[in-house]
Amino acid sequence: MHDKLALSDDILLQIEKPERYIGHEYNSVVKDPETVGIRFAMCFPDVYEIGMSHLGIQILYHLLNSMPDVWCERVYSPWPDLDRIMRKEQIPLFALESQDPIRDFDFLGITIQYEMCYTNILQILDLARIPLLAAQRGEDCPIVIGGGPCTYNPEPLADFFDIFYIGEGETRYGQLLELYRECKAQGLGRLEFLRRTAREVPGMYVPRFYEAAYGQDGVLQSFGPIEEGIPARVRKELVTDLKDAVYPDKPVVPFIKVTQDRVVLEIQRGCIRGCRFCQAGQLYRPVRERDVETLKQYAVQLLHNTGQEEISLSSLSSSDYSALAELVDFLMETCAGQHTNISLPSLRIDAFYLDVMSKIQDVKKSSLTFAPEAGSQRLRNVINKGLTEEMILNGATLAFQGGWNRVKLYFMLGLPTETPEDIRGIGELANRIAAAFYETVPKENRKNGRVQIVVSTAFFVPKPFTPFQWAAQCVPEEFLHRAYLTRTAISEQLNQKSIKYNWHEADVSVMEGVLARGDRRLGKVIQKVYEKGGIFDAWGEYYDDSRWREALAECGLSADFYTHRERPLDELLPWDFIDCGVTKEFLKREWERAQRAEPSANCKVKCEGCGAAGFGCGICVIPGRKSS
Amino acid sequence: MNKIRIKFQKYGPIRYIGHLDVMRFFQKAIRRAGIDVSYTSGFSPHQIMSFASPLGVGMESRGEYMDIQVNSLPAPREGKSVCDVLVEDLRRVCVEGLEPVSARILPDTAKNAMASVAAASYTVRFREGREPGGFCALPEAGRQDKIRAFTGQERIPFVRETKKGAREIDLRPGIFSLVWKDRAFEMLLDASSAGNRKPGHVAAAFFDFLGEPLGENALWITREDLFARGEDGIMGELISLGEMGSADPETEVLHEP
Structure with missing residues (x-):
């Protein structure tokens, strides 16, 4: 056993949850460093409990460790209590498995899942003693490579990364690491390795070989490679056939309770729905299903190899998985008598769902979740959310008959074209659901007398590669005004006593909007915020809006430029050089249809010609499907 | 239905795993091992499992115990007893540093581990560089004299800080034995639910008695x-929790505790 711990007993005994930093979890991989050529540190830049819940990391950990010459270890953001101690006592950031300093690794991979973790990325680099700016890194520094959804607009982070891997990690790590070995063997330096990566490995964006120029008005004027042979566009990588894709059959089992404390079975990638606000729905096209027989085997193996007491299906919209009923039946059979729970998020609430739920869950304890996202049918058409009031009321009524009495409703405020009418619709819809309860359930059967409806609103953040990438975002005051209108509308309803209302913070939603559609100039802002002490910005208690406002001002930039401005359709966007498969023409068409409140068909009904068919896989190649 | 007592060790970096997480770990390990553990009935069934005594975070142990109830025992194989098979199966799905070492089958009438605990033995060493200079510089006989003088007191008052404030307790009746051997204290202390005494408190009281300050985290407790x-x-002789019951119900007569 390697007893080494990077942190002393004195430190481990005074910090919160020392288990976050000691490794040794079941199924974690320990190799002999003498036998591997490449040391890879895989980082989720947030606290352990969040990072350990992420399936993508488990997939890459499994993939990289299946290569005999590679040892992939994990690293997460030290919580502020340990962060302070590491700075004071000058302890370098270390990987969990070997407890060795990250600085000595060949690669530091960072998954970038949400914008508000950007300052945590700088924390990781800084604690690891890697220069924040890629341009200042020497030959002895790890290659810092980023992946994940935020890399579809990597520009705000361009200064800090050596490479961005655009797309799904399964496809190109083999080739990239082979190139690294080759360059090392030939004694080529860091720069030459990066140059060859940019030239030879598909999906790799090496920001130092590109330059951006801005006009007087601050708008991006030109963007492109500064060297011959560097591609002008970077096309997303994806797994065309998930049937043969690797799956982590022995995921690491944490000691402490983490956010996703269960076995996760990814049933498909992508989504047929095409909701216009949803970035994932565009980025991961086309929809590719996993084979149901393979999934059944995985389910059994995963439960056996982890001992977990719960299994959850993962996808953007599980109801659209073609073999869902077969898979769920299998899971119910397999789990029966095994004290294993089944959890089914992202499912449409209909007769099938309620039937399954009544078999696998204690109805009295569970609540129904609907995400209408907008309060009126008009606005739901704008965002192409194919959920009608009728579907919601039918689902709720069926559920009330089945004994459910708690409903959660999720909405967004500040969607394009939203009017006070649409906002009032939120209160009215909640009221109608409550009324359906009182009509459906006779008085004597009402537990606690009342139905509990919880309405939550998030503020809309336009994201790259969505039809709303050109849309204006509200300023914080406007967001709060709309939350106030929502609250007022709810309080005017007949059943208002059955409805509870929660809304998100407005400031952080705007800053998320700045980073989401930002450009390279924001790198300086992120660095300033970090230098002012900003870390864990995704955590409400650590987010400080004034730091961000000050940093923007110091850099001569404004949040409004990035968020509040409706972008003209011919503007050069910072992420235009990335090809995610979905064409700009399609997004424009969708943006125009949105403004006319016209819905589009989902991929199963009709092909709308988004461009993802160019990958030649998934739902795009299913024979007999109508195309436009 | 059988009650099984499993003895396990906790050492190395695993000493930082808290008690509840050790429980969660074994719940999963038992499922991985395919042990036919019994569950409670009701809406949220859980494994029938109890631990003898929680171990403080940061402490190592060579003798921890958990009792589980199983619906059926594994089949003996390769000439190994049922208990050895069970330990082997479980150990295969545990991590280094949190390992089952032996198991015994308890009679149905046995009290659970927690209710049974009367005493605990500890080795208390000093962390490197934190040895109290005065005490360690004494000749061996002098050290033994000090310990005799300490344990010879009628009362050993100790102020325990709790969430509710400070409270004075008497450590003396809870110290069954205190010996200095091989540069470490060996302590046998009351560990019953009513009279539990902590080795850290005893060491602190001892150095307080000597008038010698003890540095922070100076103790390494196993x-x-x-x-x-x-x-x-009540005054009966102490037996290890690991020696109660039987290793093989077929061949041995159950030892009633």
Whole structure:
């Protein structure tokens, strides 16, 4: 056993949850460093409990460790209590498995899942003693490579990364690491390795070989490679056939309770729905299903190899998985008598769902979740959310008959074209659901007398590669005004006593909007915020809006430029050089249809010609499907 | 239905895993091992499992115990007893540093581990560089004299800080034995639910008695074993929790605690 711990007993005994930093979890991989050529540190830049819940990391950990010459270890953001101690006592950031300093690794991979973790990325680099700016890194520094959804607009982070891997990690790590070995063997330096990566490995964006120029008005004027042979566009990588894709059959089992404390079975990638606000729905096209027989085997193996007491299906919209009923039946059979729970998020609430739920869950304890996202049918058409009031009321009524009495409703405020009418619709819809309860359930059967409806609103953040990438975002005051209108509308309803209302913070939603559609100039802002002490910005208690406002001002930039401005359709966007498969023409068409409140068909009904068919896989190649 | 007592060790970096997480770990490990553990009934069934005595975070132990109830025992194989098979199956799905070492089948009438615990033995060492200079510089006989003087007191008052404030307790009746051997204290202390005494408190009281300050985190504590009282009532002889019951119900007569 390697007893080494990077942190002393004195430190481990005074910090919160020392288990976050000691490794040794079941199924974690320990190799002999003498036998591997490449040391890879895989980082989720947030606290352990969040990072350990992420399936993508488990997939890459499994993939990289299946290569005999590679040892992939994990690293997460030290919580502020340990962060302070590491700075004071000058302890370098270390990987969990070997407890060795990250600085000595060949690669530091960072998954970038949400914008508000950007300052945590700088924390990781800084604690690891890697220069924040890629341009200042020497030959002895790890290659810092980023992946994940935020890399579809990597520009705000361009200064800090050596490479961005655009797309799904399964496809190109083999080739990239082979190139690294080759360059090392030939004694080529860091720069030459990066140059060859940019030239030879598909999906790799090496920001130092590109330059951006801005006009007087601050708008991006030109963007492109500064060297011959560097591609002008970077096309997303994806797994065309998930049937043969690797799956982590022995995921690491944490000691402490983490956010996703269960076995996760990814049933498909992508989504047929095409909701216009949803970035994932565009980025991961086309929809590719996993084979149901393979999934059944995985389910059994995963439960056996982890001992977990719960299994959850993962996808953007599980109801659209073609073999869902077969898979769920299998899971119910397999789990029966095994004290294993089944959890089914992202499912449409209909007769099938309620039937399954009544078999696998204690109805009295569970609540129904609907995400209408907008309060009126008009606005739901704008965002192409194919959920009608009728579907919601039918689902709720069926559920009330089945004994459910708690409903959660999720909405967004500040969607394009939203009017006070649409906002009032939120209160009215909640009221109608409550009324359906009182009509459906006779008085004597009402537990606690009342139905509990919880309405939550998030503020809309336009994201790259969505039809709303050109849309204006509200300023914080406007967001709060709309939350106030929502609250007022709810309080005017007949059943208002059955409805509870929660809304998100407005400031952080705007800053998320700045980073989401930002450009390279924001790198300086992120660095300033970090230098002012900003870390864990995704955590409400650590987010400080004034730091961000000050940093923007110091850099001569404004949040409004990035968020509040409706972008003209011919503007050069910072992420235009990335090809995610979905064409700009399609997004424009969708943006125009949105403004006319016209819905589009989902991929199963009709092909709308988004461009993802160019990958030649998934739902795009299913024979007999109508195309436009 | 059988009650099984499993003895396990906790050492190395695993000493930082908290008690509840050790429980969660074994719940999953038991499922991985395919042990036919019994569950409670009701809406949220859980494994029938109880631990003898929680171990403080940062402490190592060579003698921890958990009792589980199983619906059926594994089949003996390769000439190994049922208990050895069970330990082997479980150990295969555990991590280094949190390992089952032996198991015994308890009679149905046995009290659970927690209720049985009467005493615990500890080895208390000093962390490198934190040895109290005065005490360690004494000749061996001098050290033994100091310990005799300390344990010879009628009362050993100690102020325990709790969430509710400070409270004075008497450590003396809870110290069954205190010996200095091989540069470490060996302590046998009361570990019953009513009279539990902590080795850190005893060491602190001792150095307080000597008038010698003890540095922060100076102690390295290992729990060696847990004991129950034998058959002859409250003052009965102490037996290790790991020696109760039987390793093989087919061949041995069950030892009633």
